Amino acid sequence: MIPKSLKPWKRWLKKRRASGNVPAGHIRSQENLAREAVEQPVQLLDPVVEYYQHKTRNELVEFGKFALNVRSLVIRDIFAKCASLGKQDLLGLLGVLQKQMHDSPSNPDISHVTSALDIDILLSLAGLLCNSARNDLDRHSALEIYDFVYAVFGANRFDDEHKLQYVEALGDASRYQDVHELAQQFNLNDIAHHQLELLDIQRIKRESSSVQNWVAAMNDLYASLGMSQIELISDDNRALLDRLKASPASHSKEGPKVSVIVPTFSPGPGIRTAIRGLLEQTWKNLEIIIVDDASPSQFDSMFSEIQNYDSRIRVLRQHENNGAYMARNAGLAVATADYITVHDDDDWSHPDKIERQMNTLLQDVSVVGCISSHIRTTETMDFQRINKSAKYLQVNYSSFLFRKKIVEEIGTWDTVNRSGDAEFLLRVFENYGNSAVAQLTDEPHSFSRVWTGSLTSGEMLRGFHSPSRILYRHAFRQWQRQRTSHGTTVTLQKDSPRPFPVPTSFEPGQRNIDLGLFDVIYLTDFSRQAKFAAEVVFQMKALSDMGLRVGYMHIPSPQTKKSTGILEELFRIQLEGKITQVSHEDNAEVSLLIVYDAAVGMFLDDLTSTVKIHRGLVVDNQSPGLVGAETVSPVLFSQALEHLDSCFNASFRVVGATLADQNRISLQVPITRLLPDSLIWHIHISGEPKTIRSPKYKPIVGFHSYGNQYRWPSSEKAFCSAYKSTKFKTRFYGNIQPVRKKFGDEVFEQTDIVNCYLETEEEFLASLDFWVYYPNERLRDRLWPPVLRAMLAGKVVILPDSLQPIYGDAAVYADAENVSDVVLTLSKDTEAYSVQALRGQDFVKKNHSSDRLYWRIQALSHEDV
Secondary structure, three states: OOOHHHHHHHHHHHHHHHOOOOOOOOOOOHHHHHHHHHHOOOOOOOHHHHHHHHHHHHOHHHHHHHHHHHOOOHHHHHHHHHHOOOOOOHHHHHHHHHHHHHHHHHOOOOHHHHOOOOHHHHHHHHHHHHHOOOOHHHHHHHHHHHHHHHHHHOHHHOOHHHHHHHHHHHHHOOOHHHHHHHHHHOOHHHHOOOHHHHHHHHHHHHHOOOHHHHHHHHHHHHHHOOOOOEEEOOOOOOOHHHHEEEOOOOOOEOOOOEEEEEEEOOOOOHHHHHHHHHHOOOEOOEEEEEEEOOOOHHHHHHHHHHHOOOOOEEEEEOOOOOOHHHHHHHHHHHOOOOEEEEOOOOOEEOOOHHHHHHHHHHHOOOOOEEEEEEEEEOOOOOEEOOOOOOOOEEEEEEEEEEEOOHHHHHEOOOOOOOOHHHHHHHHHHHHHOHHHEEEEEEEEEEEEEOOOOOOOOOOEEOOEEOHHHHHHHHHHHHHHHHHHHOOOOOOEOOOOOOOOOOOHHHOOOOOOOEEEEEEEEEEEOOEOOOOOHHHHHHHHHHHHHOOOOEEEEEOOOOOOOOOOOEOHHHHHHHHOOOEEEOOOOOEEEEEEEEEOOHHHHHHOOOOOOOOEEEEEEEEEOOOOEEOOOOOOOOOOHHHHHHHHHHHHOOOOEEEEOOHHHHHHHHOOOOHHHEOOHHHOOOOOOOOOOOOOOOOOOOOEEEEEEOOOHHHOOOOHHHHHHHHOOOOOEEEEEEOOHHHHHHHOHHHHOOOEEOOOOOOOHHHHHHOOOEEEOOOOOOEEOOOOHHHHHHHHOOOEEEEOHHHHHHHHHHOEEOOHHHHHHHHHHHHHOHHHHHHHHHHHHHHHHHHOOHHHHHHHHHHOOOOOO
């Protein structure tokens, strides 16, 4: 069924297709789009747009998640450019679509438009606009894109996510007839429970002049689910959410006692709504424990009043404000029931909620807990969402009702001041399995209040989670999975140190703490796959060991392909107290903020930090490229620096990791922004120089790499010349699959393949006399840490002549076919061997050691730099 507002345009399009003048509405492949783009030349793209066009075409899902998480306005233009194959920014693209939607009957040939659009990216842009909308204009822009795609390509072009968002956008625009028709055509109830009914209830709330019509619609839904009816308190001065109450006709159900813990602090009127919803539960055997988290004395009379509401209510007063989860644990300590649940202090629960959860637990002894579903809403009952899923009915993680005995086995809630529900529930899953937790996801059991100023306000939006929450989740998930993998119970013992790190501001009573002055804070993406995470963690640990106070700030980078967790070493040294996590919204001060990935600054236009910085530095360290490959870049320095300056209210300077980087940057930034060449930010490695030992009677040659095919010789002949000889033995460490795949297993005959699990890299290097590296000629190489580690280990390093400008006299240079002669000559001349090995160690110590890193940090502390 086609929405009426689109039918005239759709009828015209159908006629044009029949005549063969307009492309059919099937899903276009990337190959077809590329072919059509060649037939109709597109203007040349600059290297930055080229980079992001490649990402959107090849990593659209992950890049779309990144775009939602950074909530940048600038990134919208990137998506528009990529959707229009480099031709239009967002305003230009919307103008083109508007013209076609309004003028197509008089200008029927639209093939030139559809062939110059990537529809997948276009839909992703619409979703981005829906989820990061600042106002009704953003939502209208998203709707224009959805209307265009629907009119040209039809319903089959939409995946489930875009169907939900399209219909939601139609409702926001009050196009309710289209909402009704498309919701049915898309079969939305198959995608999201009761979405059709809830959309209609939302319409009734917005259109009807009587709230009783809304109540009647809700009761129709409840009746269809066999749930009790509701009604309103006759007080028009209260918000609609605060007028909800159970119908007097609701039945009663007896059964085992349930303790309901309600933490609260300086509660508003909503607490009476929450308590009324609990007292009107059909499950009557309740113990309601209100835990006051040290509210000011002016709330004393309110709590006295609350305790007199009903004999089932008990008020527990805390002396210190430590957050909701400490309050929950206090309530748990005095709870007398065998079944426990919690309730937020301003939400309303349907009278059947606890009964339905308890029935589930009593029917199956293997089920240890039960989660219900809720609808997020304003106090005026306008349905909302705070994640990217455009479903009204969603799982309510704070509604978990469980058997009390499990806390004896796995511990209580983590004592953080936010996000503890997820940790506790996932701990339950890890210990008992997913099937042990029932999920009542198909019924609306409660309304959760959404209001500005709540604990989640600003930290959780549609597709966005604050970096602190992300880090907390990754930290506890790594710990939980490690325990499970070792067959150990995942438990948080009371009064024992937490076995994983959390942001300082997550600790009890520390939400708005001033973190004080840091010597240096590193800002980068600390995901496992992030390009610079390991290098930055090394630098932070080294500086901490030298007595500096070091912090880290995690910001996602557009360069990271896919985040599958945070670098474990980061959490390890944080747990050891060597570094402190700092959020952009924390109160802190730092002498030097180092942004170790210029691309991070590209999309910080929506971020404002409260961290006060004295000096800001961007380190630009490019990866090796390939000779003959297109030069693309994720960074436009003018944009990245402008955003960083604005975010931190400072003027950032830039330094490269090599002289070549310095020369390149000097063409892109004012000379006053570039640090002098003496402060080039070389790669740094840890460790002390090892004792230099004379080569063995039959010397051992070795090489180690971890997977990049271009780190190996380009031909089998070059490989055999460099690494195979009757004059020496050969050992390989790391990932040899690229060579095995290219040249076959036979090239490794008469060589030693080291098992990485049985021998460390340090032990491997100690066993060698020479370290030999002959990369593919196509690799545009740069300083590489394995080369430096081999030098520091006291080994003579042999390289091709092309790398002499990088390593100077720290290495020996020869053609691959002459490697065996060099090895033989230096093996016999032990004095020359020792001199050369010492040159390598001196090179590392002078330019790439921890001491040199410390010197750079200290140099930047002087005002005249």
